[in-house]
Amino acid sequence: MALLVIKRDACTGCGLCIQVCPFGALALDSENIITVSEACTGCGACVPECPTGALSLPEVEKKESSHLDIYQGVWVWVEQFNGRASSISWEMIGEGKRLAEKRGTILTACVLGHEAEPIAREAIAYGADRVFLVDDPTLEVYRTDPYARCLVELVKKYKPEIFLLGASTRGRDLAGAVATYLYTGLTADCTGLEIEEGSNLLLQIRPAFGGNIMATIKCENYRPQMATVRHHVFEMPVPDQTRQGQIIREQPVMLEEQIATRVLDLMVEKNEVNIADAKIIVSGGRGLKGPEGFTIIHELADVLGGAVGASRAAVDAGWISYAHQVGQTGRTVRPDLYIACGISGAIQHQAGMRTSKIIVAINKDPEAPIFQIADYGIVGDLFTVVPALTRALKKRLNK
Amino acid sequence: MQAIVCIKQVPDTTEVKIDPERGTLIREGVPSIINPFDTYAIEEALRWKEKLGGKVTVITMGPPQAISALKEAVAMGADEAILLSDPAFAGADTWATAYTLAVAIRKIGSFDLIFCGRQAIDGDTGQVGPGVATQLQINQLTYVCRISSLDLEQKRIEVERLVEEGKEVVQSTLPCLITVVKDINQPRYPTILGIRRSQKVQIPTWTSKDLEVDPKLIGLNGSPTRVVKVETPPARAGKCQIMQADSVEQQAELLAEKLLAEKIIV
Ligand SMILES: Cc1cc2nc3c(=O)[nH]c(=O)nc-3n(C[C@H](O)[C@H](O)[C@H](O)COP(=O)(O)OP(=O)(O)OC[C@H]3O[C@@H](n4cnc5c(N)ncnc54)[C@H](O)[C@@H]3O)c2cc1C
Numbered sequence: 106m107a108l109l110v111i112k113r114d115a116c117t118g119c120g121l122c123i124q125v126c127p128f129g130a131l132a133l134d135s136e137n138i139i140t141v142s143e144a145c146t147g148c149g150a151c152v153p154e155c156p157t158g159a160l161s162l163p164e165v166e167k168k169e170s171s172h173l174d175i176y177q178g179v180w181v182w183v184e185q186f187n188g189r190a191s192s193i194s195w196e197m198i199g200e201g202k203r204l205a206e207k208r209g210t211i212l213t214a215c216v217l218g219h220e221a222e223p224i225a226r227e228a229i230a231y232g233a234d235r236v237f238l239v240d241d242p243t244l245e246v247y248r249t250d251p252y253a254r255c256l257v258e259l260v261k262k263y264k265p266e267i268f269l270l271g272a273s274t275r276g277r278d279l280a281g282a283v284a285t286y287l288y289t290g291l292t293a294d295c296t297g298l299e300i301e302e303g304s305n306l307l308l309q310i311r312p313a314f315g316g317n318i319m320a321t322i323k324c325e326n327y328r329p330q331m332a333t334v335r336h337h338v339f340e341m342p343v344p345d346q347t348r349q350g351q352i353i354r355e356q357p358v359m360l361e362e363q364i365a366t367r368v369l370d371l372m373v374e375k376n377e378v379n380i381a382d383a384k385i386i387v388s389g390g391r392g393l394k395g396p397e398g399f400t401i402i403h404e405l406a407d408v409l410g411g412a413v414g415a416s417r418a419a420v421d422a423g424w425i426s427y428a429h430q431v432g433q434t435g436r437t438v439r440p441d442l443y444i445a446c447g448i449s450g451a452i453q454h455q456a457g458m459r460t461s462k463i464i465v466a467i468n469k470d471p472e473a474p475i476f477q478i479a480d481y482g483i484v485g486d487l488f489t490v491v492p493a494l495t496r497a498l499k500k501r502l503n504k
Numbered sequence: 505m506q507a508i509v510c511i512k513q514v515p516d517t518t519e520v521k522i523d524p525e526r527g528t529l530i531r532e533g534v535p536s537i538i539n540p541f542d543t544y545a546i547e548e549a550l551r552w553k554e555k556l557g558g559k560v561t562v563i564t565m566g567p568p569q570a571i572s573a574l575k576e577a578v579a580m581g582a583d584e585a586i587l588l589s590d591p592a593f594a595g596a597d598t599w600a601t602a603y604t605l606a607v608a609i610r611k612i613g614s615f616d617l618i619f620c621g622r623q624a625i626d627g628d629t630g631q632v633g634p635g636v637a638t639q640l641q642i643n644q645l646t647y648v649c650r651i652s653s654l655d656l657e658q659k660r661i662e663v664e665r666l667v668e669e670g671k672e673v674v675q676s677t678l679p680c681l682i683t684v685v686k687d688i689n690q691p692r693y694p695t696i697l698g699i700r701r702s703q704k705v706q707i708p709t710w711t712s713k714d715l716e717v718d719p720k721l722i723g724l725n726g727s728p729t730r731v732v733k734v735e736t737p738p739a740r741a742g743k744c745q746i747m748q749a750d751s752v753e754q755q756a757e758l759l760a761e762k763l764l765a766e767k768i769i770v
């Protein structure tokens with residue numbers, strides 16, 4: 106379902122567009138004229154490259170946009186569980202504050218829960234100027250329907266310009282429903298947000314295609330501009346307990362008997378591994394050859410006071426549990442130090458760890474892509490290198 | 505049990521290589537597969553059909569060649585398949601995709617459950633499932649790792665959902681939409697019999713004319729979001745210092761020095 110329109114008589118067969126197509130969707134046919142395959146996503150990268158204007162995308166109907174000006178302010182949904190806010194929400198408050206300042210507007214936090222006023226106060230300390238607090242027993246545990254309807258009503262009433270949610274399981278679940286109700290755009294799993302000069306639109310940058318490409322996405326004609334943001338992409342702001350803000354109480358929109366779902370239980374994982382918050386992570390991959398390989402990884406992590414991570418290959422092989430997986434389909438981490446042992450550094454793995462402050466790679470293959478993003482590396486057999494490093498550090502740390 | 509499974513055909517992103525000179529994706533020879541998460545959705549629907557009777561219908565919105573994904577699902581055991589294909593659907597973002605799928609599901613008629621994968625590996629959004637549920641005004645249960653009970657008479661379902669803190673046990677009414685994670689099952693391979701059936705099965709193609717869609721809400725025109733730029737991610741600035749020494753022991757000593765100098769380890 107390629108979208109690209111090709112004016113055959115204008116094409117000179119120069120091939121410039123082929124070089125810029127990120128999807129390899131363009132080729133020259135037997136008459137030396139450009140053809141497009143189904144791989145085309147209509148991204149438009151080729152259009153400005155064509156010196157003769159032979160390429161175009163179909164005109165999109167212009168929408169009346171003056172009514173959009175009444176949408177103002179930046180909003181963040183504050184996720185809470187068991188009366189505690191999740192750290193991803195504070196990261197979003199920090200980033201939301203930055204965007205609000207750029208737009209010359211205020212930052213609003215939406216806190217839904219039961220007896221959640223302390224969280225509303227915390228939100229102000231982290232940077233919110235205003236908090237909508239919906240406090241009700243029906244909102245104690247997260248459920249899609251009562252949460253989504255509540256946010257939809259708030260958006261309809263107060264009309265924000267930008268609305269950010271964390272890309273956690275709850276955030277993705279909620280954002281998908283809210284954006285659909287509101288008929289507005291939603292960009293998933295952003296790793297960068299900017300305000301475009303001139304248009305003042307939100308530029309939403311996200312990896313797609315398993316991290317192989319970065320796409321910039323805009324939502325021009327609909328409001329609010331909604332995005333979910335990955336954990337540990339933005340810095341955690343420092344709370345200031347003296348900050349002042351306004352707390353506005355709002356009413357829930359659903360009664361318990363109208364809600365068709367019940368949360369019966371939560372089975373908390375025993376000896377839960379929280380690699381997401383670790384300052385130091387030592388990770389192992391397929392190079393460990395088996396579950397026993399993780400012994401030396403644990404030993405190094407212990408000396409460093411760090412946590413143990415893993416590549417998907419190691420998790421899929423059943424050597425370690427999914428909770429340890431770093432990457433696109435695992436956790437995003439941003440430690441001060443990430444040591445990758447026997448991990449090739451596939452783009453999907455990098456997607457979860459490339460923003461680490463210092464990256465160390467230990468791999469016997471000097472060509473492994475992990476070395477391209479590492480700060481320090483040892484090319485060698487991890488079964489000798491890792492224990493040697495553990496010993497060297499132990500000696501220096503007097504352990 | 506009437507089940508509808510939404511599947512997507514995607515390029516196998518593990519096979520994608522980057523052209524180092526041009527920085528573009530090399531897609532030649534990259535096979536198209538059923539989105540891996542969707543195979544778990546198909547499997548789960550089939551297992552419950554085998555237990556409770558009924559029918560499994562798979563649908564996809566995509567180009568004509570997406571029919572091969574539907575055939576594969578039939579070879580696994582799906583009863584019916586429908587392709588939604590029309591140039592007017594092209595350029596759809598998750599909103600317009602969910603809208604089109606929801607209209608098609610209404611046309612299919614009554615159902616107890618809709619199954620989706622947790623996300624597609626090309627777009628990676630996980631937004632289409634919640635979108636479809638909201639369009640149809642039914643409950644959604646995302647990231648499901650186990651369906652512990654399904655009672656068609658009482659119209660009740662109980663599932664375990666994989667959330668950050670562990671597993672959440674949730675009960676809901678039917679009909680509802682669930683998105684599945686890979687812990688839920690081990691998808692089967694197509695059988696010889698299934699493959700034979702898939703070669704003969706008639707798969708109808710529904711275009712925008714066959715569906716009661718609002719033309720303003722489909723394809724590029726119906727999509728609130730626009731991709732305005734696509735690029736390959738920039739390489740990380742850090743130049744890798746490789747520890748060079750005569751022995752592993754010395755290499756390790758060197759690295760330990762460097763790490764301590766970074767003042768991260770305390
Ligand atoms: C949709 C999708 C999502 C994905 N999500 C993720 C994800 O979240 N996280 C993730 O990690 N992957 C993910 N992947 C998989 C990813 O593409 C790679 O397959 C995976 O990361 C490879 O893991 P690995 O580096 O451990 O294994 P390999 O690529 O096999 O690399 C093993 C490395 O170990 C080295 N080695 C072997 N023996 C030794 C030794 N004795 N000493 C030193 N070095 C040695 C080898 O040189 C090699 O570089 C995903 C893939 C897809 C398609």
Ligand SMILES: Nc1ncnc2c1ncn2[C@@H]1O[C@H](COP(=O)(O)O)[C@@H](O)[C@H]1O
Pocket residue numbers: 510511512539541542545563564565566598601605619620621622623624625627628629630631632633
């Ligand atoms: N074009 C499509 N046709 C049918 N189902 C789809 C389509 N796109 C997405 N889905 C379903 O929605 C899920 C999530 O996809 P996504 O939101 O793109 O990550 C997939 O696992 C599929 O079950």
